[in-house]
Amino acid sequence: MTEPNKLPRQEPRHDLPDHQPMAGGIAARARAAATPPYLAGLNPEQREAVETLDGPVLVLAGAGTGKTRVLTSRIAHILSTGRARPQEILSVTFTNKAAREMKHRLGQMLGHAVEGMPWLGTFHSIGGRILRVHAELVQLKSNFTVLDVDDQIRLLKQLLQADGIDDKRWPARMLAGLIDGWKNRGLTPSQVPSGEAAVFGNGRGGKLYAAYQERLKTLNAADFGDLLLENIRLFRENPDVLRGYQNRFKFILVDEYQDTNVAQYLWLRLLSQMSTRGNDAAVTSPHRGEVDMRSKSGEGTPTDERSPYPLPDGEREQASPVATPEIRQKNICCVGDDDQSIYGWRGAEVDNILRFDHDFPGAKVIRLERNYRSTGHILAAASHLIAHNESRLGKTLRTEDVEGEKVTVTGAWDSEEEARAIGEEIEQLQRAGDKLNEVAILVRASFQMREFEDRFVTLGLPYRVIGGPRFYERAEIRDALAYLRVINSPADDLAFERIINVPKRGIGDATVQLLYDHARKQRMSLAAAARAIADTDELKPKPRGTLRGLMDSFDRWRVQSQAIPHTELAEIVLDESGYTEMWQKDRSADAAGRLENLKELVRSMEEFENLQGFLEHIALVMDRDGGPEEDAVSLMTLHSAKGLEFNNVFLPGWEEGLFPHQRALDEQGRAGLEEERRLAHVGITRARRRAKLYFATNRRIHGTWSTTVPSRFLDELPADNVEITESKGGSGWGGSGGYGASRFDNLEAFGSSYSTPGWQRAQANRSRGGFNEAGTPYGTDGGSRARRAPLTIEGELIAKSTGTTSDYSLGDRVFHQKFGYGRVVRIDGNKLSIAFDKAGEKKVVDSFVQRA
DNA sequence: GGAACTGACGTTTTT
DNA sequence: CGTCAGTTCC
Numbered sequence: 001m002t003e004p005n006k007l008p009r010q011e012p013r014h015d016l017p018d019h020q021p022m023a024g025g026i027a028a029r030a031r032a033a034a035t036p037p038y039l040a041g042l043n044p045e046q047r048e049a050v051e052t053l054d055g056p057v058l059v060l061a062g063a064g065t066g067k068t069r070v071l072t073s074r075i076a077h078i079l080s081t082g083r084a085r086p087q088e089i090l091s092v093t094f095t096n097k098a099a100r101e102m103k104h105r106l107g108q109m110l111g112h113a114v115e116g117m118p119w120l121g122t123f124h125s126i127g128g129r130i131l132r133v134h135a136e137l138v139q140l141k142s143n144f145t146v147l148d149v150d151d152q153i154r155l156l157k158q159l160l161q162a163d164g165i166d167d168k169r170w171p172a173r174m175l176a177g178l179i180d181g182w183k184n185r186g187l188t189p190s191q192v193p194s195g196e197a198a199v200f201g202n203g204r205g206g207k208l209y210a211a212y213q214e215r216l217k218t219l220n221a222a223d224f225g226d227l228l229l230e231n232i233r234l235f236r237e238n239p240d241v242l243r244g245y246q247n248r249f250k251f252i253l254v255d256e257y258q259d260t261n262v263a264q265y266l267w268l269r270l271l272s273q274m275s276t277r278g279n280d281a282a283v284t285s286p287h288r289g290e291v292d293m294r295s296k297s298g299e300g301t302p303t304d305e306r307s308p309y310p311l312p313d314g315e316r317e318q319a320s321p322v323a324t325p326e327i328r329q330k331n332i333c334c335v336g337d338d339d340q341s342i343y344g345w346r347g348a349e350v351d352n353i354l355r356f357d358h359d360f361p362g363a364k365v366i367r368l369e370r371n372y373r374s375t376g377h378i379l380a381a382a383s384h385l386i387a388h389n390e391s392r393l394g395k396t397l398r399t400e401d402v403e404g405e406k407v408t409v410t411g412a413w414d415s416e417e418e419a420r421a422i423g424e425e426i427e428q429l430q431r432a433g434d435k436l437n438e439v440a441i442l443v444r445a446s447f448q449m450r451e452f453e454d455r456f457v458t459l460g461l462p463y464r465v466i467g468g469p470r471f472y473e474r475a476e477i478r479d480a481l482a483y484l485r486v487i488n489s490p491a492d493d494l495a496f497e498r499i500i501n502v503p504k505r506g507i508g509d510a511t512v513q514l515l516y517d518h519a520r521k522q523r524m525s526l527a528a529a530a531r532a533i534a535d536t537d538e539l540k541p542k543p544r545g546t547l548r549g550l551m552d553s554f555d556r557w558r559v560q561s562q563a564i565p566h567t568e569l570a571e572i573v574l575d576e577s578g579y580t581e582m583w584q585k586d587r588s589a590d591a592a593g594r595l596e597n598l599k600e601l602v603r604s605m606e607e608f609e610n611l612q613g614f615l616e617h618i619a620l621v622m623d624r625d626g627g628p629e630e631d632a633v634s635l636m637t638l639h640s641a642k643g644l645e646f647n648n649v650f651l652p653g654w655e656e657g658l659f660p661h662q663r664a665l666d667e668q669g670r671a672g673l674e675e676e677r678r679l680a681h682v683g684i685t686r687a688r689r690r691a692k693l694y695f696a697t698n699r700r701i702h703g704t705w706s707t708t709v710p711s712r713f714l715d716e717l718p719a720d721n722v723e724i725t726e727s728k729g730g731s732g733w734g735g736s737g738g739y740g741a742s743r744f745d746n747l748e749a750f751g752s753s754y755s756t757p758g759w760q761r762a763q764a765n766r767s768r769g770g771f772n773e774a775g776t777p778y779g780t781d782g783g784s785r786a787r788r789a790p791l792t793i794e795g796e797l798i799a800k801s802t803g804t805t806s807d808y809s810l811g812d813r814v815f816h817q818k819f820g821y822g823r824v825v826r827i828d829g830n831k832l833s834i835a836f837d838k839a840g841e842k843k844v845v846d847s848f849v850q851r852a
Numbered sequence: 853g854g855a856a857c858t859g860a861c862g863t864t865t866t867t
Numbered sequence: 868c869g870t871c872a873g874t875t876c877c
Contacts, residue, residue: 095866124867146867224867259866346865445863467865504853620867639864661863679864702862703868 056360063685064373084250086116127227146619183225184347186263257336261347375404382684384718406723414698438647460845466636491525503582566611649687654711814849
């Protein structure tokens with residue numbers, strides 16, 4: 001497993017000599033005659049998916065059916081039958097995590113490291129690699145910078161300003177979103193439909209996109225979308241280059257195919273065609289039929305009108321709906337599950353997987369339907385639910401596991417009670433000996449997490465939040481990287497601008513503006529302008545001196561960078577720039593974590609040969625993950641739960657408007673609803689032994705309490721596999737509603753089942769137009785016991801055991817990793833009530849705070 | 853350069 | 868209602 005917060009190893013270079021001499025065909029075949037170990041234990045479908053090497057293959061792998069196993073076994077099979085050498089296999093995933101997992105498992109399977117699999121990686125890292133080799137063909141240099149979202153937006157802001165566009169009315173963020181969307185769909189500036197380009201900035205959207213692209217070239221930079229889009233352009237404009245890659249890759253494997261966007265599809269399409277000499281068939285566009293699967297329901301929501309593939313002009317097929325047979329498809333194998341496509345809102349096209357056999361004629365479709373994860377009731381519930389979707393290829397998951405416990409549905413009065421009930425159930429599981437690591441709470445929206453965090457802090461129940469900002473998105477990491485970028489590439493204006501006054505050194509907006517003007521006039525980089533200005537008297541002495549000092553520092557660092565190891569350089573830079581000091585002085589709650597992150601950054605640099613190599617990979621390859629494996633409940637969104645599994649899964653918030661989310665319904669109509677339903681399906685199928693669903697009758701939305709209606713998804717569950725239970729949190733919701741068509745779907749039906757004092761009290765509160773937290777003291781406080789396990793968020797400690805018993809007294813000033821500073825206002829055993837300066841009053845177990 | 857105020861916003865998130 | 872970013876004011 002990866003070490004906590006470690007970067008993955010540097011991707012092996014693709015020009016390594018073959019270190020693994022492949023056996024010739026005969027020997028390999030002889031060896032394959034006996035069942036090789038990697039095939040043993042596969043079920044017939046899995047085996048077929050592994051052994052069908054020729055032609056396009058789509059493996060529809062339902063949740064828990066051994067998807068990764070099939071992929072890795074297939075690679076092992078290709079290698080050991082001698083059909084291809086490691087460097088002839090292109091294997092793409094979406095996330096670094098998935099890529100790492102595959103490398104890891106492949107290594108285990110083959111019994112040695114997979115250094116020889118240079119083309120196993122994410123779409124973006126592979127696209128980026130190819131782009132670096134041929135950078136000059138797309139007007140870049142091979143050391144181009146990969147911009148993160150923040151850089152992107154700052155760049156766009158500059159363009160908007162230069163164009164005199166009010167960025168209140170037309171925010172840069174919005175334009176970034178549009179451009180991203182266009183790139184996801186494989187559209188270069190000239191290919192964006194004019195109507196769409198017009199929606200931004202009074203018709204200037206398209207021009208801005210073009211200007212942005214141009215500016216990127218000047219800066220020798222590419223954004224994430226470019227890594228694919230420019231790759232596609234590279235292939236289209238340079239058939240010989242494309243042919244080289246087509247020849248190289250004998251086999252293509254794609255993971256999570258249901259999440260591919262149009263650009264990724266186009267890229268795969270280009271690479272998967274057999275290279276054809278002397279005719280450009282190989283570089284023509286993909287072939288798409290006219291049938292839109294989504295239209296089959298005849299539902300007329302306007303959102304369904306959007307064309308499934310707005311291909312650029314000249315790319316559209318005239319009449320032939322099917323790919324010309326002369327274009328032979330390579331051995332491409334896509335693995336995915338249409339029922340787990342949950343990234344449509346981000347450009348993923350479920351249609352890619354739904355139309356696979358159309359796009360890749362003659363494709364063999366193999367269904368993996370045997371689930372090795374969940375018990376019978378859970379699987380039945382999930383299957384029944386997802387069967388309500390129309391746009392799906394259809395699979396029937398089955399298990400040979402026991403029936404197990406039924407899926408439970410529990411109603412709670414409000415979200416607070418929901419959290420309390422779940423907290424208690426978790427404690428009960430814990431008492432019964434279950435590991436907290438085997439417990440997950442999966443929420444639809446991250447705001448739901450808060451209630452659980454508060455509750456767990458009170459209970460002293462260790463938890464960790466999965467997701468949130470990635471390592472390289474953190475301000476301190478980007479700042480540090482910016483320094484290194486400027487050293488590496490003095491013309492990196494974006495990086496220079498980022499740190500010119502970080503830490504604060506008295507170079508204000510006025511100075512920066514002056515630099516800008518000068519840079520533009522003289523057509524030079526900002527850093528060059530800074531140097532020039534520092535030699536004139538355009539600036540007051542103070543900023544002038546500071547600026548000169550900064551430039552001198554960069555000169556010095558740049559000289560040093562030639563002589564000393566890059567990790568050492570990084571330490572020197574962080575130290576001499578005053579950056580480390582800035583955080584050391586900072587008294588805020590997360591300063592310590594930031595310093596820790598900086599250390600981790602430096603440590604991670606060791607994995608790379610030099611600064612340049614580090615910078616080239618960092619934007620693409622760096623991610624969170626790992627973290628100490630203390631026993632703790634996992635708290636995350638449904639989206640980030642994909643691919644994970646737990647014995648016990650709690651699914652709160654199953655209410656109309658929240659889940660399915662109103663916005664998905666409003667903006668995407670039926671397609672949106674179906675994606676939400678897939679999300680529900682993903683959620684339930686994460687569970688091995690227990691899946692527990694909850695809904696709250698009242699939830700605070702945007703500050704005001706509103707009454708909610710249980711999710712329609714609850715009604716779509718099969719009665720036989722579901723048990724309706726009473727909330728253990730107190731007032732509870734009686735299960736008297738019974739089964740049938742409207743178990744949950746109308747408020748009266750279950751509202752009437754309330755008869756507890758709690759409900760009445762709340763009812764009274766509601767008639768007053770709302771009620772506060774103190775007004776809803778339902779149930780009892782869960783058994784609170786101090787636990788000594790440290791808490792982590794993404795590997796950062798948020799609470800540490802002090803090892804001492806409660807010896808705080810009233811009025812003590814304390815510090816809490818999550819809530820910051822506060823004062824003890826009440827003591828109840830080992831539980832303290834603390835009035836936090838920022839977070840308000842909270843009950844906290846004493847071991848979670850330290851003296852300030 | 854930092855505190856204090858104001859206004860907008862309030863799903864999901866990888867690379 | 869609460870947060871956060873952006874702005875203003877000292």
